[in-house]
Amino acid sequence: MPTSHHYTTKLTWTGNSGSGTKTYSSSGRNHIISIEGKDDIAGSSDPAFRGDKSRYNPEELLVASLSSCHMLWFLHLCSAAGIVVTNYKDEAKGTMIETADGGGHFTEVILYPVVTIEGKADKEKLDALQHEANKKCFIAASCNFPVRHEARYVEGEG
Numbered sequence: 001m002p003t004s005h006h007y008t009t010k011l012t013w014t015g016n017s018g019s020g021t022k023t024y025s026s027s028g029r030n031h032i033i034s035i036e037g038k039d040d041i042a043g044s045s046d047p048a049f050r051g052d053k054s055r056y057n058p059e060e061l062l063v064a065s066l067s068s069c070h071m072l073w074f075l076h077l078c079s080a081a082g083i084v085v086t087n088y089k090d091e092a093k094g095t096m097i098e099t100a101d102g103g104g105h106f107t108e109v110i111l112y113p114v115v116t117i118e119g120k121a122d123k124e125k126l127d128a129l130q131h132e133a134n135k136k137c138f139i140a141a142s143c144n145f146p147v148r149h150e151a152r153y154v155e156g157e158g
Helices: 058-080 123-136
Strands: 010-013 031-034 041-043 085-089 093-098 104-111 114-118 147-149 152-156
Touching (some): 058 085, 058 147
Parallel strands (some): 114 152
Antiparallel strands (some): 085 114
16 A cells, blocks of 8 residues: 655735735735745745745746755665765756646756766766656656756766
């Protein structure tokens, strides 16, 4: 029987400037994301949708979640394979399109990890681990759009 994991977040809208959503422009998009025992996250919508550019938006958080989940799986798989990773950086990029009905959806996310490996980097094996991490990532497996990766490897000391 599969193991279930449950996650609870709280969201509080802070964008009511007095008249609520009386008109499209009468309210802000700001909100606070709270998780018990952790720092709050100041959220808003993308500036293209009247959001505050100094706050995180849901689209950025989705791309960051994919990047983070992939990295955690990749590091785990490297450890299990006896590969020592000494540095990992990613600059993930997501593409979302707006649809004629005012909605939208992501069409893809591409991860660009730069991974420093202790000793000689076996690109073929590392690419296979990247592929496996992509398959195992809980977030990527939940998406209805492709999540790709274009990794680069740096050989470190060791």
